[in-house]
Amino acid sequence: MADDPTRQDIDSRETGEWIDALEAVIEHDGVERAQYLIERLAERFHRHSGQVPFRLTTEYINSIPPENEARRPGDYDMERKLKSMVRWNAAVMVVRANRLVAGLGGHIGSYQSVANLWEIGFNNFFHAPTEENRGDLVFFQGHSSPGIYARAYLEHRLDEQDLDNFRREVETPGLSSYPHPWLMPEFWCLPTVSMGLGPIMAIYQARFMKYLHNRGILDGSGRKVWAFLGDGETDEPESLGALSLAGREKLDNLVFVVNCNLQRLDGPVRGNGKIIQELETQFRGAGWRVIKLITGRNWDPLLAKDDKGLLRKRLMEAVDGEFQTFKARDGAFVREHFFGKYPELEELVANMTDEEIWQLKRGGHDPFKVYAAYHAAVHHTGQPTVILAKTVKGYGMGDAGEGQNIIHQQKKMDVEELKHFRDRFRVPVSDEEIEDQPPYHRPDKDSPEYKYLKSRRDALGGWFPRRVTAAEPLETPDLDTFQLVLDGSKGREMSSTMAFVRILSALLKEKGLKERIVPIVADEARTFGMEGLFRQLGIYSPVGQLYEPVDAEQLLYYKEATDGQILQEGITEAGAFSSWAAAGTAYANHGISMVPFFVFYSMFGFQRVGDLAWAAADMQARGFLIGGTSGRTTLNGEGLQHEDGQSHIQASVIPTCVAYDPTYGYELAVIIRDGMRRMYTEQENVFYYITVNNENYEHPALPEGQGVEEGILRGMYPLRKSAGRKKARVQLLGSGTILLEVLAAAELLEADHGVDADVWSVTSFTELRKDGLSVDRWNLLHPGEERRASWVERSLDGTRGPVVAATDFMRAFPDQIRSWVPRRYQVLGTDGFGRSDTRESLRRFFEVDRYHVALAALAALAEEGVVEEKRVRAAIEKYGIDPERPDPWTV
Ligand SMILES: Cc1ncc(C[n+]2csc(CCOP(=O)(O)OP(=O)(O)O)c2C)c(N)n1
Ligand SMILES: [Mg+2]
Numbered sequence: 001m002a003d004d005p006t007r008q009d010i011d012s013r014e015t016g017e018w019i020d021a022l023e024a025v026i027e028h029d030g031v032e033r034a035q036y037l038i039e040r041l042a043e044r045f046h047r048h049s050g051q052v053p054f055r056l057t058t059e060y061i062n063s064i065p066p067e068n069e070a071r072r073p074g075d076y077d078m079e080r081k082l083k084s085m086v087r088w089n090a091a092v093m094v095v096r097a098n099r100l101v102a103g104l105g106g107h108i109g110s111y112q113s114v115a116n117l118w119e120i121g122f123n124n125f126f127h128a129p130t131e132e133n134r135g136d137l138v139f140f141q142g143h144s145s146p147g148i149y150a151r152a153y154l155e156h157r158l159d160e161q162d163l164d165n166f167r168r169e170v171e172t173p174g175l176s177s178y179p180h181p182w183l184m185p186e187f188w189c190l191p192t193v194s195m196g197l198g199p200i201m202a203i204y205q206a207r208f209m210k211y212l213h214n215r216g217i218l219d220g221s222g223r224k225v226w227a228f229l230g231d232g233e234t235d236e237p238e239s240l241g242a243l244s245l246a247g248r249e250k251l252d253n254l255v256f257v258v259n260c261n262l263q264r265l266d267g268p269v270r271g272n273g274k275i276i277q278e279l280e281t282q283f284r285g286a287g288w289r290v291i292k293l294i295t296g297r298n299w300d301p302l303l304a305k306d307d308k309g310l311l312r313k314r315l316m317e318a319v320d321g322e323f324q325t326f327k328a329r330d331g332a333f334v335r336e337h338f339f340g341k342y343p344e345l346e347e348l349v350a351n352m353t354d355e356e357i358w359q360l361k362r363g364g365h366d367p368f369k370v371y372a373a374y375h376a377a378v379h380h381t382g383q384p385t386v387i388l389a390k391t392v393k394g395y396g397m398g399d400a401g402e403g404q405n406i407i408h409q410q411k412k413m414d415v416e417e418l419k420h421f422r423d424r425f426r427v428p429v430s431d432e433e434i435e436d437q438p439p440y441h442r443p444d445k446d447s448p449e450y451k452y453l454k455s456r457r458d459a460l461g462g463w464f465p466r467r468v469t470a471a472e473p474l475e476t477p478d479l480d481t482f483q484l485v486l487d488g489s490k491g492r493e494m495s496s497t498m499a500f501v502r503i504l505s506a507l508l509k510e511k512g513l514k515e516r517i518v519p520i521v522a523d524e525a526r527t528f529g530m531e532g533l534f535r536q537l538g539i540y541s542p543v544g545q546l547y548e549p550v551d552a553e554q555l556l557y558y559k560e561a562t563d564g565q566i567l568q569e570g571i572t573e574a575g576a577f578s579s580w581a582a583a584g585t586a587y588a589n590h591g592i593s594m595v596p597f598f599v600f601y602s603m604f605g606f607q608r609v610g611d612l613a614w615a616a617a618d619m620q621a622r623g624f625l626i627g628g629t630s631g632r633t634t635l636n637g638e639g640l641q642h643e644d645g646q647s648h649i650q651a652s653v654i655p656t657c658v659a660y661d662p663t664y665g666y667e668l669a670v671i672i673r674d675g676m677r678r679m680y681t682e683q684e685n686v687f688y689y690i691t692v693n694n695e696n697y698e699h700p701a702l703p704e705g706q707g708v709e710e711g712i713l714r715g716m717y718p719l720r721k722s723a724g725r726k727k728a729r730v731q732l733l734g735s736g737t738i739l740l741e742v743l744a745a746a747e748l749l750e751a752d753h754g755v756d757a758d759v760w761s762v763t764s765f766t767e768l769r770k771d772g773l774s775v776d777r778w779n780l781l782h783p784g785e786e787r788r789a790s791w792v793e794r795s796l797d798g799t800r801g802p803v804v805a806a807t808d809f810m811r812a813f814p815d816q817i818r819s820w821v822p823r824r825y826q827v828l829g830t831d832g833f834g835r836s837d838t839r840e841s842l843r844r845f846f847e848v849d850r851y852h853v854a855l856a857a858l859a860a861l862a863e864e865g866v867v868e869e870k871r872v873r874a875a876i877e878k879y880g881i882d883p884e885r886p887d888p889w890t891v
Pocket of ligand 2: 233259261262263269
């Protein structure tokens with residue numbers, strides 16, 4: 001930096017004249033005029049040099065000058081006292097949990113850094129949901145959750161026993177380690193802790209709030225989304241990856257607060273640099289308002305005296321690694337190593353004691369500064385705001401680890417450390433109590449402290465966080481809503497994707513439902529034949545359409561509108577998924593059920609955003625995920641990174657995900673209708689993953705007869721019953737388009753091999769497995785009672801012959817039901833890397849085509865002695881199968 005000529009002042013008199021001129025303009029004509037002049041100068045400079053004369057960073061000082069700070073209301077002493085109690089209880093609950101069962105875990109240091117940032121929010125800003133105002137959404141930094149519990153304890157929402165049950169949720173109604181709505185559904189609204197997911201979801205929640213507002217569905221005025229994240233957390237691509245959307249869409253209902261304690265788990269975040277400066281460039285570049293909160297009030301007089309800018313220079317030149325060390329030492333050290341670097345600075349603090357120097361606070365620990373920053377953020381319009389608040393990790397913990405690299409995992413404090421902490425925050429507990437078992441502390445409900453606490457929250461709508469789910473149920477559409485699809489394609493060939501689009505179109509005509517549908521795409525609508533919806537529904541844009549679209553002459557032109565219904569996210573599966581999760585939790589966060597359909601390339605679904613899907617399940621999201629172009633061999637021209645044969649495995653790991661791999665339009669209609677019933681009428685907390693594909697074939701009409709719908713929903717039903725009476729008989733199972741190969745195999749077996757074949761459409765191996773597991777468990781726990789049978793067993797009961805299953809997914813997918821198949825079971829699947837070729841070649845390659853299905857059936861029959869082995873050999877030869885080729889998953 002020292003060698004940088006743009007930072008050298010070679011003529012200080014000239015510099016002074018320019019600065020005086022600027023000061024005069026500001027004084028006489030205001031800052032707007034000054035900005036105008038500077039921008040004209042900058043333009044001129046750029047014309048000559050091609051460079052931009054500004055850095056995206058500003059000085060390493062508070063962005064809000066003291067004279068512009070909003071004044072903090074409230075009873076300062078009371079709030080300090082309450083905050084100290086929360087600090088104490090948060091620390092004690094972790095210490096006690098670890099005394100009880102060593103290693104149960106919990107974090108102390110992170111909360112101590114964020115405590116003031118949250119308390120100012122609780123006392124002044126976070127609005128709870130009420131009848132009139134659905135309140136704010138706050139993403140709390142997950143591993144600082146002890147602070148939220150400790151506050152709920154002061155609020156008498158939780159008791160001592162609850163705090164002692166922190167992280168003990170199995171036997172006791174304990175407190176979840178982190179914000180998990182699934183485990184504490186009346187408390188937590190939004191899951192955090194998997195680093196990066198909170199920030200990206202916060203952006204899309206804020207955007208969804210605007211979407212609901214602009215579509216006239218829900219008044220979002222005054223409501224905010226807050227996201228508290230760690231500075232280390234900003235390393236995650238998800239944390240910063242969607243900033244530009246927030247800037248572009250001017251999400252002024254969004255506030256990020258980055259708890260910049262300069263440390264992450266192992267050590268400093270940017271020891272050799274300055275995380276706050278780095279983040280400033282990224283946020284500002286993305287169009288955010290940046291409020292840096294570096295220093296507390298007691299720095300103000302020093303900075304006011306800093307005529308020569310030396311203190312500012314020193315603040316700027318010290319790297320984060322040094323700042324960390326300063327806070328891990330003491331006042332004398334800071335005097336020597338920070339101020340001592342320049343004699344003038346040493347002089348500046350000459351009349352301060354070491355203790356006073358030590359007390360020079362970081363901005364994030366000063367309630368007045370934090371209040372002013374929040375006040376500025378919530379009143380700012382036209383931009384999202386980020387507050388970069390400098391804090392100390394383990395603030396107040398002293399020898400127990402304050403500012404130390406080990407602080408993140410510090411779960412213990414010994415008696416002396418606790419006494420020190422108690423003294424530091426003036427918590428009224430005695431030495432004896434601490435020596436025995438560190439006690440929680442809370443004033444009773446008659447105390448002025450409780451009354452104050454309650455009055456602050458009452459003014460903001462009540463206790464917070466609090467999850468309220470009061471959305472009206474939606475009516476399930478009648479099945480005949482989808483008659484067009486139920487009737488089959490009548491000789492025409494079409495894809496199941498097209499059948500899906502027809503179903504979606506039918507839903508979009510339903511009264512009371514059509515407004516609630518939220519189609520979401522990540523730049524693939526045309527791939528799925530959904531472009532017709534652009535014109536019909538409009539694509540949401542907060543500014544409408546500022547241009548005449550290139551295809552304006554056409555019927556289905558690209559229409560953007562402020563009340564557009566489609567969320568066209570561009571190429572961001574993580575963003576689109578976050579939108580889906582926002583819509584899927586509107587029933588809780590906004591008190592209104594929305595029905596999102598996110599349609600995507602199935603390969604870029606769970607595999608890409610699996611952790612977000614897990615978080616969505618945690619937050620009890622409801623909605624439909626439609627995995628398009630699915631199947632390793634069905635999407636045939638795209639190759640290794642596109643052809644999905646595993647998403648159903650990934651979907652199967654999420655407990656609330658109900659997954660189907662249907663073949664026919666009527667199956668889809670039955671499944672989607674039942675999804676509507678379960679999620680929106682019965683309000684079950686599940687979501688659906690349904691794969692569709694792009695292969696065209698004829699779709700039959702919904703078969704008549706009892707039980708078909710039930711079979712479709714439970715996971716399998718009979719599709720083709722052989723009328724033959726031969727000794728050799730097999731049961732063939734198929735799903736997705738491979739069902740068609742299975743049907744063809746049945747024909748081959750009957751025509752070429754004298755084998756009767758029954759065919760089953762399996763809509764969901766995953767649902768069949770869940771049913772099987774549940775039945776097994778019941779049987780295990782109920783000895784002597786009449787044994788229950790799984791749906792697989794019930795279906796295959798009374799049938800004959802070995803069972804063969806084939807799908808366009810990995811073998812593990814059909815293999816899920818092995819335990820309940822009562823006979824020999826052979827599975828075929830598409831394990832291995834996809835590649836480009838014709839469907840026929842690919843199916844041959846992966847050994848899931850009709851010939852391999854027939855072969856597998858013959859081989860199974862031979863194993864059972866029903867057909868002779870030579871028949872199998874003959875089939876291998878007849879079908880030109882090379883028995884020596886390597887396993888397809890190895891090549
Ligand atoms: C995706 C993910 N990776 C790793 C972790 C483990 N982890 C929890 S907290 C933490 C450090 C967080 O540092 P920072 O964001 O700076 O928060 P601080 O505790 O300093 O406030 C890590 C690595 C996680 N929770 N999520
Ligand atoms: Mg940190």
